[in-house]
Amino acid sequence: MPQRSEKLIFEYSRPGRGAAGQWPARAEVPADLPATLRRRTRPLLPEVSELEAVRHFTRLSQLNFSIDTHFYPLGSCTMKYNPKACNQYAMLPGFLARHPLGPESRGQGFLACMHELQEMLKAVTGMRGVSLAPMAGAQGEFAGVAMIRAYHRARGDLARNEIIVPEAAHGTNPATATMCGCVVREIPVRADGDVDLDALKAVVGPNTAGIMLTNPSTLGVFERRIKEVAAIVHAAGGLLYYDGANLNAILGKVRPGDMGFDVIHMNLHKTFSTPHGGGGPGSGAVGVGERLLPFLPIPLVGRDGEHYRWLSERDLPQSIGRLSAFMGNAGVLLRAYVYMRMLGREGMSRVGDYATLNANYLLAKLTQAGYDAAYPERRASHEFIITARRQARERQVTAMDIAKRLLDYGFHAPTTYFPLLVPECLLIEPTETESREALDAFVEAMVKIAQETESNPQLLKEAPHSLPVRRLDDVRAARQLDLVWRPGTAA
Amino acid sequence: MPFIPHTDDDVREMLAAIGAPSIEALFDEIPRELRIQSLNGVPEGLSELEIGRLMSERARQDGRPLNFIGAGAYEHHIPSAVWAIVSRGEIYSAYTPYQAEASQGTLQSIYEYQTMMASLTGMQVSNATLYDGGSALAEAALMAVRAHRKSASQRLLVPANVHPHYRKVAVTTAGNQGLVFDPLPWLRDSGRVDAAALARHAGEDITAVVIQQPNFFGAIEDVDALTDAAHALGALVIAVVNPTSLAILKPPGEWGAKGADIVVGEGQPLGVPLSSGGPYFGFMATRMEYVRQMPGRIVGRTVDLDGREGFALTLQAREQHIRRGKATSNICTNQGLLMTAATIYLSIMGPEGLERVATQSALRTRELVAALGRVQGVRRAFESPYFHEAVLQFDRPVAPVLRALAERDIIGGFDLADDYPELGAALLVCATETKTTADIERYAAALAEALRAARAA
Numbered sequence: 038m039p040q041r042s043e044k045l046i047f048e049y050s051r052p053g054r055g056a057a058g059q060w061p062a063r064a065e066v067p068a069d070l071p072a073t074l075r076r077r078t079r080p081l082l083p084e085v086s087e088l089e090a091v092r093h094f095t096r097l098s099q100l101n102f103s104i105d106t107h108f109y110p111l112g113s114c115t116m117k118y119n120p121k122a123c124n125q126y127a128m129l130p131g132f133l134a135r136h137p138l139g140p141e142s143r144g145q146g147f148l149a150c151m152h153e154l155q156e157m158l159k160a161v162t163g164m165r166g167v168s169l170a171p172m173a174g175a176q177g178e179f180a181g182v183a184m185i186r187a188y189h190r191a192r193g194d195l196a197r198n199e200i201i202v203p204e205a206a207h208g209t210n211p212a213t214a215t216m217c218g219c220v221v222r223e224i225p226v227r228a229d230g231d232v233d234l235d236a237l238k239a240v241v242g243p244n245t246a247g248i249m250l251t252n253p254s255t256l257g258v259f260e261r262r263i264k265e266v267a268a269i270v271h272a273a274g275g276l277l278y279y280d281g282a283n284l285n286a287i288l289g290k291v292r293p294g295d296m297g298f299d300v301i302h303m304n305l306h307k308t309f310s311t312p313h314g315g316g317g318p319g320s321g322a323v324g325v326g327e328r329l330l331p332f333l334p335i336p337l338v339g340r341d342g343e344h345y346r347w348l349s350e351r352d353l354p355q356s357i358g359r360l361s362a363f364m365g366n367a368g369v370l371l372r373a374y375v376y377m378r379m380l381g382r383e384g385m386s387r388v389g390d391y392a393t394l395n396a397n398y399l400l401a402k403l404t405q406a407g408y409d410a411a412y413p414e415r416r417a418s419h420e421f422i423i424t425a426r427r428q429a430r431e432r433q434v435t436a437m438d439i440a441k442r443l444l445d446y447g448f449h450a451p452t453t454y455f456p457l458l459v460p461e462c463l464l465i466e467p468t469e470t471e472s473r474e475a476l477d478a479f480v481e482a483m484v485k486i487a488q489e490t491e492s493n494p495q496l497l498k499e500a501p502h503s504l505p506v507r508r509l510d511d512v513r514a515a516r517q518l519d520l521v522w523r524p525g526t527a528a
Numbered sequence: 529m530p531f532i533p534h535t536d537d538d539v540r541e542m543l544a545a546i547g548a549p550s551i552e553a554l555f556d557e558i559p560r561e562l563r564i565q566s567l568n569g570v571p572e573g574l575s576e577l578e579i580g581r582l583m584s585e586r587a588r589q590d591g592r593p594l595n596f597i598g599a600g601a602y603e604h605h606i607p608s609a610v611w612a613i614v615s616r617g618e619i620y621s622a623y624t625p626y627q628a629e630a631s632q633g634t635l636q637s638i639y640e641y642q643t644m645m646a647s648l649t650g651m652q653v654s655n656a657t658l659y660d661g662g663s664a665l666a667e668a669a670l671m672a673v674r675a676h677r678k679s680a681s682q683r684l685l686v687p688a689n690v691h692p693h694y695r696k697v698a699v700t701t702a703g704n705q706g707l708v709f710d711p712l713p714w715l716r717d718s719g720r721v722d723a724a725a726l727a728r729h730a731g732e733d734i735t736a737v738v739i740q741q742p743n744f745f746g747a748i749e750d751v752d753a754l755t756d757a758a759h760a761l762g763a764l765v766i767a768v769v770n771p772t773s774l775a776i777l778k779p780p781g782e783w784g785a786k787g788a789d790i791v792v793g794e795g796q797p798l799g800v801p802l803s804s805g806g807p808y809f810g811f812m813a814t815r816m817e818y819v820r821q822m823p824g825r826i827v828g829r830t831v832d833l834d835g836r837e838g839f840a841l842t843l844q845a846r847e848q849h850i851r852r853g854k855a856t857s858n859i860c861t862n863q864g865l866l867m868t869a870a871t872i873y874l875s876i877m878g879p880e881g882l883e884r885v886a887t888q889s890a891l892r893t894r895e896l897v898a899a900l901g902r903v904q905g906v907r908r909a910f911e912s913p914y915f916h917e918a919v920l921q922f923d924r925p926v927a928p929v930l931r932a933l934a935e936r937d938i939i940g941g942f943d944l945a946d947d948y949p950e951l952g953a954a955l956l957v958c959a960t961e962t963k964t965t966a967d968i969e970r971y972a973a974a975l976a977e978a979l980r981a982a983r984a985a
Binding site: 046065066070080083085096104107109111119124125126134136139142146149150157159163172178209216263264287312316318334358361362363367368369375377385390391394398400416440450471473499501509520522527 | 529531532533534541542543546548551555557558559568569570572573574575576579584585586587588591592597599600601605607609612615616618619620622623625627631632633634637640642643644646647648654659660661663691693694696699704705706748750752774775776778803805816819825826827828829830831834837839842849850854855858859860861865866868871874875876878880881882883884885887888890891894913915930934961
C-alpha cells in the first residue's frame with residue numbers, strides 16, 4: 038500500500054554514501070584550470086545509495102494521479118492514453134544516441150520520420166507547410182503570431198499590430214500577442230457561445246494584424262459561423278490564427294485550413310498523445326497556408342529525391358528564425374510520429390468521432406443527474422461545461438469543492454474556473470480512450486457529490502479527505518516563500 | 529480500433545442516452561460544406577509489430593557512430609535507474625500539478641530540483657525549468673528588462689562567443705518586444721572576452737551583459753573580471769553555464785564581488801539523452817529579490833489544513849493563466865519529465881559523482897586535444913584554459929575531413945565555418961567520461977589518414 042508522504046531526498050543523505058558504481062574513476066582536477074575560477078564548496082546534492090534514490094522517486098511517483106492510474110476528464114487538456122509503443126520506439130538506442138548537430142548522412146532514419154510527420158500533419162490540418170520546431174503550444178502560438186507580424190511587415194503594412202482575441206480564449210493567447218509586441222483587443226461571445234460578429238466587425242480595421250481562435254471554442258461548442266468570421270477578418274486585411282488546443286474534437290471531420298485559417302499550432306501532447314510528463318515536454322508544431330510559407334520557423338526537414346536534409350536560413354531567408362538551440366523536442370516528435378502511423382487514416386478519423394460521442398454521453402448523463410449545462414441548447418464538442426452557479430448560491434458549494442471531492446472518489450478534477458466567463462465552471466473532456474464503464478463510474482461519483490451537496494456541504498468544502506495532503510495553504514506558500522530546502526528546516 | 533474501447537453495444541446505448549441517431553449526427557452543428565470524408569495523405573494504420581519493425585530499421589539506419597561533438601549537447605553516462613523511473617506511468621502520464629493534492633510526487637520532485645539547482649549555481653532560487661538552453665537565455669533577457677527598473681534601454685551586450693544558436697533564439701523571441709542584442713568581440717589569441725571591451729561601454733545604458741562559462745569555444749572566461757566590469761556599467765549579469773562544469777568551476781553566484789544576477793543554461797547533460805536535440809530542458813536561477821520577475825513555474829513548501837507539510841505551485845500571479853496579456857511570459861509548460869530525469873541523475877551521482885564526471889570529461893578532452901594535436905596539419909586554436917571542449921585549427925577545409933571520418937563511423941566535431949568564418953578551417957571537439965583511450969586513438973588515426981588522403985588528392 039503506497040504511503041501518504043515521503044521525506045525529502047536530502048533527509049536520506051549521509052556523508053560518504055553514494056552510488057559508486059555509476060561514477061567514473063576519481064582524478065585530480067586538471068592543474069591548468071585557474072584556482073581562482075574553481076568551485077570551493079560542494080553543491081548541496083544528496084549522498085544516497087542507488088536503491089535509496091530509486092525507492093524515493095518511485096514512492097514520490099505513487100503520490101501522483103496520472104492517466105495510467107486515473108480517469109482525467111481535464112477539459113482543454115486532452116488527457117488520453119499515451120500508448121507505450123510511442124515511448125518504446127522513440128527511445129531506441131539509435132535515436133537516443135544521435136547528436137543534434139551530427140551529419141545528415143547519419144540521420145536519414147530520423148529525418149525520414151520527421152519529414153513524414155510534417156506531411157501527415159499537413160494532411161490532417163489542410164495547411165500547406167508545417168514546422169516541427171516549436172517546443173510547446175505557447176511557443177507554437179508565439180511562432181504563429183510572429184509569422185503574422187512578419188507577413189504584414191514584409192508587405193510594408195506596418196500599422197497592423199492588433200490581435201483580436203475572444204474573451205473565452207486561453208490565457209496564453211493574450212500573453213503571446215503581448216510577447217510579439219502586439220496590442221490585444223478582446224471581443225465578447227454571445228449567449229449561445231458563438232463569437233459576436235457585430236463586435237468583430239466593429240474592431241477590425243487597418244490596424245488588425247489577425248485574430249486568434251479555437252474551434253471548437255473553449256466553451257466546448259463549434260463556432261458555427263467560422264466562414265463569416267474568416268471573411269470579415271480577411272476583408273479587413275487580417276489573418277486567422279487557429280489555436281489547436283481542441284483539434285482532437287474535429288480530427289478527421291473538419292480541417293482548419295478549410296475553415297479559412299492561415300496559421301495553426303497543434304499540441305502534439307494533446308491530439309497526438311505524447312506524454313504530459315507532469316507538466317512537459319509539450320510540442321507545438323505550426324502549420325501555415327500559402328501566404329505564410331516563407332516565414333516558418335527553422336529548421337524544417339526537406340527532401341531532395343531520396344535524401345532528407347535540414348532547411349535553414351539559407352532556404353528560408355524570411356523565416357522568423359530559430360526557436361530552440363537545436364530541433365525542438367525531437368523525441369516528442371518521434372512519439373507523435375509513431376502514434377499517427379499506428380492510427381493511420383481510419384484510426385485518426387475515429388478520434389474525433391469517439392471523443393465527441395464520449396463527451397455528449399457524459400453531458401447527457403450529468404444533466405439527467407441534475408447538473409446544469411452552461412450551453413444546454415448546444416451540442417458538446419469533445420468537451421463541455423457544467424456550471425455550479427446554483428450549488429454555489431444555494432449551498433455555498435463551489436466548482437472547486439466539487440473538483441476536490443472528485444479526487445476523493447479517485448477521479449482527477451475537471452478544469453475549473455476556465456473559461457473565465459462562465460461562473461463556477463467545470464470544463465469536462467473525457468477523450469476517446471475512456472470506456473463507457475469509466476464514464477459511468479464518473480457519473481456515479483458526481484451523483485454522490487450531488488447528494489452530499491444537499492446533505493453535508495461541509496464535507497465537500499473540506500475535501501479532499503483521502504489524498505496524501507488536504508487543501509494546502511496557498512497564501513502562506515506565496516507570503517512565506519520556501520522554495521529551496523536548507524538543512525534542518527521543516528515547513 | 530486502436531486505443532478506442534467501445535463495442536457496438538456501447539455505441540448503440542450511448543447514442544440512445546444522448547438521443548442521437550448516429551455518431552454522425554453529433555456533428556450536425558458543423559457546416560456541411562466544411563466536412564471532409566477522408567484524410568488523404570495519411571497512410572493506413574500499422575500494428576505495434578509493424579511500427580516496431582519500421583522504427584527499428586530507421587534507428588539502425590542512423591547507427592551508433594563514435595561522437596566527438598558537444599556544442600551545447602553532451603554525451604554522458606546515464607544510470608539505468610534514471611529512465612526506468614521517469615518512464616513510470618505515474619510520472620510520464622501525469623498532468624501539470626495544478627491539483628496539488630493529487631500531484632505531490634511531481635511537486636516535491638520540483639522542490640528538490642529547485643534546491644539542487646540553486647545550490648549548483650550558487651543562487652537563492654530556481655524555477656521549475658524552461659524549454660531549453662536557448663530559450664532560457666531569451667527568457668533571461670526579457671526578465672532582465674523587467675528586473676532592471678533603472679535601465680530604460682532594453683539593450684544587452686552578448687559576446688560573439690556565446691552559443692550562436694542561443695543568440696539567434698534570443699533575437700527571434702525577444703526582438704519583437706524591442707530588445708536589442710549588441711555583440712561583444714572576443715580576442716583572436718584566446719577565444720575569450722576581454723573585460724576592457726566592456727569598459728568601452730562606460731556611460732551607456734546597458735540593461736544586461738551575457739557571459740557564457742565555458743564559452744562556445746570551450747574556453748574558461750575570467751568571469752570575476754567580466755562580472756565586475758558589467759556591474760560597473762550598471763548592467764545586470766546573465767550567466768550561461770554548463771551544469772556539469774559547475775561541479776568543479778566557480779558557481780555564478782560567486783562570480784566577481786557581487787555574483788551573477790540571473791543564471792541559465794542547458795540541463796541536458798544531467799541525465800537527458802542526446803536524442804537529436806530534444807526534449808531537453810533549460811534551467812534558470814536568480815536572486816530572491818528578482819523571484820517575482822522570473823518566468824515559469826515555481827514550487828513552494830507550505831502546510832495543509834491539518835498543518836502537514838505539502839508542496840504547491842506558488843507565485844502564480846506571474847503566469848499567463850492568471851495575468852493573461854500582462855504575464856511575465858506566455859510559457860504554460862515546463863520540461864517536467866526531463867527535470868525529473870535530472871533530479872534523479874543528480875541524486876544518484878551526488879556531489880562526488882558529478883565532480884568525477886566533470887573532472888574525467890576535462891581530462892579526456894585534454895587527452896583528445898593532445899592526440900589530435902600530434903596529427904600533421906592540426907593545432908590548437910586558442911591558448912586558454914578550457915573545460916571539456918576545444919577548438920582545433922586545420923590547414924585545410926574541415927567539411928570534407930568530417931565526411932571522410934563519418935564514413936569510418938566517427939563524428940569528428942562541429943565545423944565552425946558557418947558560424948565563425950573568421951576562424952578559417954576550425955573544428956570544435958569534445959570528449960566526456962564516455963570516451964576511452966582506445967576511442968581517442970581510433971579518432972586520431974582516422975584523422976591522420978583522412979588528412980593524408982586529402983593532401984594527396
